[in-house]
Amino acid sequence: MAKRLTLYIMIGLALGLLTGWAINSAIADGTPEATERLKEIAAGFKIVTDIFLRLIKMIIAPLVFSTLIVGIAHMGDTAALGRIGARTMGWFIGASLVSLSMGLLLFHAIEGLVDLVAPGQGFGFKLPPPTETVGLEKSAFSLANFITHIVPTSIVDAMASNEIIQIVLFSIFAGVALTAIGERARPIVDWAEALAAMMLQITDYVMRIAPLAVFAAITGTIAVNGLGIIVTLGLFVGSFYVGLAILWLILFAAAFAVIGARTVTLLRYIREPILLAFSTASSEAAYPRTLEALDRFGVPPKIASFVLPLGYSFNLDGSMMYMTFATLFIARVYGIELTVGTQILMLLILMVTSKGIAGVPRASLVVIAAVMGQFGIPEAGLLLILPVDQFLDMGRSGTNVVGNAVATAVVARWEGQLDAPEPPEIEPPHAP
Template sequence: MAKRLTLYIMIGLVLGLLLGTAINYGVESIRTFLSLLASWGWIDPPEAAPALLKDIAGGFSIITTIFLRLIKMIIAPLVFSTLVVGIAHMGDTASLGRIGARTMGWFVTASLISLSLGLLLFHGIEFVIDAVAPGTGFGFSLPAPDATVGLDKAAFDLSKWITHVVPSSIVDAMATNEIIQIVVFSVFAGVALLAIGERGAPIVKGAEALAAMMLQITDYVMRIAPLAVFAAITATITVNGLGIIVTLGLFVGSFYIGLAVLWLLLFGAAFAFIGRRAFSLIRYIREPILLAFSTASSEAAYPRTLEALDRFGVPPRIASFVLPLGYSFNLDGSMMYMTFATLFIARVYGIDLSIGTQIIMLLVLMVTSKGIAGVPRASLVVIAAVMGQFGIPEAGLLLILPVDQFLDMGRSGTNVVGNAVATAVVAKWEGALDEPEPPEIEPPHAPAHRATT
């Protein structure tokens, strides 16, 4: 099933590229036809081409929106139930503290590496451009420095973020899919169940049943994933076309080269800790990666990533603890992008930042990027919030906004890789990495976790 689903998703992606390109290039023909119908009085006169493209894309986007809403429907109860069960099966609070410390240590290190890689990547491109065509810069027609993108930057005020981490109501946190708040409550609930011992056994059993039910629902929802991928890619290419990638080819291409380097670093680190099994991990998580890439949503891949890590041999008590934390603290692709994009914008406006200032900016981005999972265009919001602190015009975001969807696809897939590697490494550190199951085989019914050990 998993192998066929991956194939169907890839087919949906290719068909979406073809249809989106055809619509984008053929819109004038469509508009001419609609104008003819309008001249006969059958319909109202058609809109201008850009508006027409958005209308067409909007029809396809309905399918993608429904799919992503179904995924969001699953996330809150799945994170809560699996995290509570995972902590309850830790055995004692000492194990929980040890795993938590190792997890956060990995996340902080990975964050610094991702942000630093973005810094080095930018300077590498800058060096090449200056060597080939000195003094030309990046050659963009710049928006006015006082132009705005209209993003809500206030959401990433540090003091507000710290208080926002703690939920005032778990019901409200679940209703709004606030992952980090759900994680905080689930940790309290799991530790409390550890403390009360046998008296909490019925709740643990109920949470296990809830997790199994949510994973079965995931199996149902994933059957429309290829259609959702087809619709998402079609809508994106219909509006933007492939030409926008050529226009900003240097920026897009450089970023994807950086992602490739980051993948090599992540799997290299995994190899250092778990040996040759690190190379087989990609086979287990290929479907979640492809799903996150094609829908530009890390969230969409969460349930399948959890199942893939289970088949890879990561015990549920570890995967259910590390993976939700990763969605709030370990978005490697997003963090590399934020450093690279911020410095890129500073350069095109001719703003010279000292190395010390760049390092400070890197640390500020590291703090403000935490907890961005589930926030639309979260990376752009963080960048907009930080740029103002260093005198970089927010208008620079207008340069990269047309290709942000394509960039979001890459960073979403990379976020899945980073969290999967982190979870596997923590399991190895705990001496709990089990023998893997075949990656192509899924349980015939509810894809419940293996025995919690």
């Protein structure tokens, strides 16, 4: 099923590009009427994508809750939980610093290239007035709000709103409590195992419409924006994807240093979740499949179900690299010079404010807007990159999956619990 699904998603992606381009070419003529017509068509396709993403969101909260409780209960002692937690957070902090620094270095690389090719001309964009705003809510991203937001006032409310970080905290408490009460907890643990199995089965049903959702998502995006917008901001988009490729190499090199040649096997096992996250521009959409892929790769469920949910709040590598890169890019096009010390301070602020953003629409842009205001960078600069943000979000989402899968596999190896991978799935023979 996995191999066929990956093929069908790729077909959906390719058909979406062609269909979106055809619609845009047939209708787009630069008039407001044509633009509105394209938006109406895209809204129709968006219904399919939204239904798929809502089905995924329906799965995530009970899946995280059940798998995390079972994983902690099976660890057997709180010492193992503390050790795994410390190793996980250590990796996340290191990966975050690398990702943010990559964004900074990438920006300076393309800045040097532009100055070499066209000295003194900058990036040559027609800039929006600095007083314009994008209308993003920035107040939620402060250190105080982040710390207090970790703790749920109600687990029911947290699950209803898919607050992964709050679900993780409650599930840790629940798992530790079940471990402490011993045999009396067996009925609850059995119930949680059955719940996890049920949610994974539901995931299998939902994933059957993934290719259609991918087709709709890509068609709608290309229909409205066309492929020309990528050419217009080609330097920005191209440079970012080059940076993502380098970040992938760094992540897999780090994985190779810990788990060896099996790193290549890991990439093969997670290719479907990566493709799904990329084509839907949603890391969340790939969560259930990533969990299953890691299980088949040999990561014990008790580790995968603990590390992966934490990663969705603390280890969004693609998003973090983008935040540094985009913030410095906007500062540069407005001619704002930032000292090395200021850039390092910005990096550290992004290190904190980038946590816990999973599930927030355009979360990266919200964090960027909040940080820009602290350094006198006009929020209007976001209007430059908004037209291509969907394409950039696709790359960010796929990279987030890579970063979290690598982190989970590495922690399993550190714990000495990385099992042999399951053999690739064999397709059932077709009936004659």
